[in-house]
Amino acid sequence: MAAMNDVPPIAERLSRMIQLPTVSAELDERGTAPFDDFVTLLAELYPRVHAALTLERHTEFGLLFHWRGRRSAPDGPLVLMAHYDVVPVDESDDWTHPPFAGVIENGSVYGRGALDDKGPLIVILEAVESLLADGFTPARDVYLSFGGNEETYGSAAIAIAAALQERGVVPWLVLDEGGAVVDAPLPFVPGRAAMIGVGEKGVMTVRLSARGDGGHASAPPRRTAVRRIARAVERLGPGTFRARTPRAVSRMLAQLAGSVAGPARLLLRLLGALPPLSARIFAALGGEAAALVRTTVAPTMQSGGTAANVLPSQASATLNLRIALGETVQSAAARLRRRIADPQVAVEVLEGSDPSPESATDNAQFALLAEALGVSHPGVPAVPYVMMAATDSRHFHRFAPAVYRFAPLEMSNAQRAAIHGVDESVEIAALERGERFHRALLQRLQ
Numbered sequence: 001m002a003a004m005n006d007v008p009p010i011a012e013r014l015s016r017m018i019q020l021p022t023v024s025a026e027l028d029e030r031g032t033a034p035f036d037d038f039v040t041l042l043a044e045l046y047p048r049v050h051a052a053l054t055l056e057r058h059t060e061f062g063l064l065f066h067w068r069g070r071r072s073a074p075d076g077p078l079v080l081m082a083h084y085d086v087v088p089v090d091e092s093d094d095w096t097h098p099p100f101a102g103v104i105e106n107g108s109v110y111g112r113g114a115l116d117d118k119g120p121l122i123v124i125l126e127a128v129e130s131l132l133a134d135g136f137t138p139a140r141d142v143y144l145s146f147g148g149n150e151e152t153y154g155s156a157a158i159a160i161a162a163a164l165q166e167r168g169v170v171p172w173l174v175l176d177e178g179g180a181v182v183d184a185p186l187p188f189v190p191g192r193a194a195m196i197g198v199g200e201k202g203v204m205t206v207r208l209s210a211r212g213d214g215g216h217a218s219a220p221p222r223r224t225a226v227r228r229i230a231r232a233v234e235r236l237g238p239g240t241f242r243a244r245t246p247r248a249v250s251r252m253l254a255q256l257a258g259s260v261a262g263p264a265r266l267l268l269r270l271l272g273a274l275p276p277l278s279a280r281i282f283a284a285l286g287g288e289a290a291a292l293v294r295t296t297v298a299p300t301m302q303s304g305g306t307a308a309n310v311l312p313s314q315a316s317a318t319l320n321l322r323i324a325l326g327e328t329v330q331s332a333a334a335r336l337r338r339r340i341a342d343p344q345v346a347v348e349v350l351e352g353s354d355p356s357p358e359s360a361t362d363n364a365q366f367a368l369l370a371e372a373l374g375v376s377h378p379g380v381p382a383v384p385y386v387m388m389a390a391t392d393s394r395h396f397h398r399f400a401p402a403v404y405r406f407a408p409l410e411m412s413n414a415q416r417a418a419i420h421g422v423d424e425s426v427e428i429a430a431l432e433r434g435e436r437f438h439r440a441l442l443q444r445l446q
């Protein structure tokens with residue numbers, strides 16, 4: 001007799017993963033036990049993976065599984081990436097189900113990490129475990145790279161990438177989190193699309209500071225430290241950086257043109273064919289559209305002065321920049337200095353990481369992703385885009401040319417909003433299709 005509650009095993013296993021609170025930002029409070037338990041749980045849940053693949057630990061939190069292929073391809077292995085740490089839960093948030101209970105209800109698994117990134121991680125392991133049960137061996141070497149501190153910009157993925165690079169292993173294809181199968185990829189484009197990140201913007205934090213003579217506020221000079229900083233910030237308007245449409249965005253527009261009818265189709269075609277035009281239009285639209293085509297500058301903090309009636313002897317502002325593909329931390333800092341054009345304002349880069357290169361979309365790797373998608377999500381087009389956020393895969397992108405950011409899971413707009421938010425959940429059917437994607441990918445690998 002079948003059980004009353006027939007829960008698919010993949011949901012049970014994801015639930016157990018969610019029940020381990022691997023919150024990397026709360027390592028000090030929670031200790032390493034959830035992380036150690038997670039590694040132990042993987043060994044229990046995936047015995048074939050642990051028997052057939054070798055496992056190396058890199059730093060305390062990096063796991064690197066190596067699956068030897070039928071031949072050793074000279075052009076490198078496949079690397080499937082995911083991370084098993086999660087972001088904290090805000091105690092004041094009201095979750096429908098407790099975030100670390102792993103509740104399974106109405107065909108979904110609920111909890112922190114369901115989509116980011118334990119869901120994407122589990123579909124990789126399920127695919128490998130089930131292929132091993134079939135006696136399958138991949139055509140070329142496959143690595144599974146799992147980091148335990150992605151959310152805190154930790155070193156696990158850096159160490160794994162460095163280890164492979166030292167051994168002269170240059171991956172043929174790297175696949176990490178990022179895009180997903182989404183509804184309405186652009187505000188006016190209906191239908192579903194598999195958004196595949198082919199690059200990610202860089203990020204940098206800059207401090208502007210100025211000093212001036214203090215004194216009484218009753219006889220102010222023309223230019224105080226506060227005025228200098230205010231003027232500098234004002235000079236860093238939206239036009240600070242040149243707008244340029246990445247190739248991937250042009251291809252995205254051309255492809256999405258196929259999903260709409262009428263004048264919208266014509267417009268998307270035109271924008272896709274004329275990058276200088278799309279750059280100008282998106283820049284003029286501002287917001288997310290502008291962020292697609294240029295380096296953005298967001299002043300996030302400003303301070304100066306000590307009392308209401310005393311001239312400020314110092315003032316400062318903090319800027320957060322997202323650097324467009326094709327630029328660097330260095331070139332962006334130089335541009336800021338030129339725009340501010342005030343030698344009395346010091347421009348100091350507090351931290352920064354360059355944007356990634358852009359992966360091609362007309363190569364065998366992208367074609368393979370589209371082919372696997374045809375098996376798991378028939379009729380859903382593979383559409384390239386550029387990510388605004390950072391992923392662990394950027395450490396590979398420094399030396400591997402074909403890096404893509406995509407988790408083969410359906411994510412509605414509401415579900416995407418729940419990532420790093422409240423009521424994160426994943427549908428069990430989506431997990432099953434995700435597993436199918438990775439099986440197809442591994443089977444078609446040459």
Ligand SMILES: [Zn+2]
Nearest residue numbers: 116117150177
């Ligand atoms: Zn993530």
